[in-house]
Amino acid sequence: MHLSERIIGLTGGGSDGWDIYRKARALKSEGVAVVELTIGEHDRRTEPEILDAMYAAARGGHTGYPALPGTDGLRKTVAARVADRTGVPTTRDNVVIVPGGQAGLFAAHIATCDPGDTALFIDPYYATYPGTIRGTGAVAAPVLARAENGFQPDPADIEAVAPDARSLLINSPNNPTGVVYTQSTLTDIARVAAAHDLWLISDEVYDTQIWDGTHLSPRQLPEAADRTLVIGSLSKSHAMTGSRLGWIVGPEEAIGHLINLTTHTTYGVPGFIQDAGEFALSLGIAFEEQIAAPFRRRHAAASAQLRQHGLPVVPSTASMYLMVDIRATGLSGEAFAHRLLDDHRIAVMPGESFGLAAKGHLRIALTVADDLLTQALDTLATLYTTLTEAAA
Numbered sequence: 001m002h003l004s005e006r007i008i009g010l011t012g013g014g015s016d017g018w019d020i021y022r023k024a025r026a027l028k029s030e031g032v033a034v035v036e037l038t039i040g041e042h043d044r045r046t047e048p049e050i051l052d053a054m055y056a057a058a059r060g061g062h063t064g065y066p067a068l069p070g071t072d073g074l075r076k077t078v079a080a081r082v083a084d085r086t087g088v089p090t091t092r093d094n095v096v097i098v099p100g101g102q103a104g105l106f107a108a109h110i111a112t113c114d115p116g117d118t119a120l121f122i123d124p125y126y127a128t129y130p131g132t133i134r135g136t137g138a139v140a141a142p143v144l145a146r147a148e149n150g151f152q153p154d155p156a157d158i159e160a161v162a163p164d165a166r167s168l169l170i171n172s173p174n175n176p177t178g179v180v181y182t183q184s185t186l187t188d189i190a191r192v193a194a195a196h197d198l199w200l201i202s203d204e205v206y207d208t209q210i211w212d213g214t215h216l217s218p219r220q221l222p223e224a225a226d227r228t229l230v231i232g233s234l235s236k237s238h239a240m241t242g243s244r245l246g247w248i249v250g251p252e253e254a255i256g257h258l259i260n261l262t263t264h265t266t267y268g269v270p271g272f273i274q275d276a277g278e279f280a281l282s283l284g285i286a287f288e289e290q291i292a293a294p295f296r297r298r299h300a301a302a303s304a305q306l307r308q309h310g311l312p313v314v315p316s317t318a319s320m321y322l323m324v325d326i327r328a329t330g331l332s333g334e335a336f337a338h339r340l341l342d343d344h345r346i347a348v349m350p351g352e353s354f355g356l357a358a359k360g361h362l363r364i365a366l367t368v369a370d371d372l373l374t375q376a377l378d379t380l381a382t383l384y385t386t387l388t389e390a391a392a
């Protein structure tokens with residue numbers, strides 16, 4: 001049987017990074033109680049009011065083939081939101097609706113890279129990035145953002161590989177680190193992108209989870225505005241992970257081609273989901289803050305708790321994650337995470353799932369109730385201390 005190199009090689013031959021998550025889920029399905037601090041999924045479901053809007057839209061007949069670029073209403077709402085929050089003029093024609101940020105990432109690489117072209121991405125990265133790029137036929141090339149630089153990418157590292165590349169994928173606020181790229185990092189990235197005619201693919205799905213400071217999109221920078229495709233989604237901002245609703249915002253010409261791509265791939269997003277998304281966005285910033293509030297609270301509390309135990313927490317100002325450095329234990333992130341799951345039934349993601357730069361780290365998703373999280377972090381910290389003392 002012949003299968004394409006693209007599909008066989010999607011995960012690069014190694015692990016796809018989700019081993020611990022699958023092991024935790026398998027234990028759970030056997031009835032074992034596991035505290036899951038793995039994936040970025042809220043510990044609340046989609047707001048009933050949004051589901052009511054979805055149901056009303058479906059009952060109202062919005063169940064046929066959808067408008068392929070997205071409904072007029074949703075595209076205009078997304079455009080207005082982006083224009084309002086970034087100050088960059090944005091219309092319906094700058095927006096295509098896609099089934100989730102993940103589909104947007106794939107489409108953006110199809111739009112910018114031909115097979116064999118080099119697509120850069122920053123490491124540490126969201127675990128799907130390399131496979132998403134490989135799936136499009138482009139060559140996925142990581143650029144390391146080092147722990148000692150606070151996980152900010154170094155523009156010189158990008159500059160060194162930019163001449164041979166077609167695109168650069170960045171993600172700020174960042175998953176897995178929770179780090180927000182500084183204005184100077186983003187300005188330098190924009191300058192390098194302009195100098196080497198790179199597309200910037202800016203994954204901004206965590207733009208409502210910033211705990212200090214404000215969000216800056218490279219699309220706001222004059223040098224990058226015409227070469228940026230922004231990936232957005234309602235998954236994190238509105239607790240709508242299962243609705244699979246996102247968008248790409250970018251120059252009209254690129255969006256036109258991306259609309260053409262939807263005809264040949266997804267054939268749109270269900271109309272009743274889009275209507276629910278439009279309603280969700282109409283709830284405004286107050287609702288988004290309500291969804292983000294538990295993560296804001298836990299991010300502060302968990303950082304303080306772990307630091308009190310002497311654990312090196314990666315300084316960060318955003319996201320539903322916290323990253324800790326466990327290199328002093330002498331264990332890899334993977335070995336530590338397996339030990340924590342096997343012995344204590346707590347699942348966290350090893351840094352290795354997110355690339356080379358985050359090895360020897362753990363990503364903790366702040367996605368369980370506060371008291372359960374506190375208990376789990378005490379256990380994690382005790383294991384860290386025991387292992388560190390044994391390694392000393």
Ligand code: PMP
Binds near residue numbers: 040171175203
């Ligand atoms: N980008 C990042 C950085 C993510 O963490 C995720 C999901 N965890 C996605 C994109 C995809 O999000 P979705 O497809 O649910 O919009």
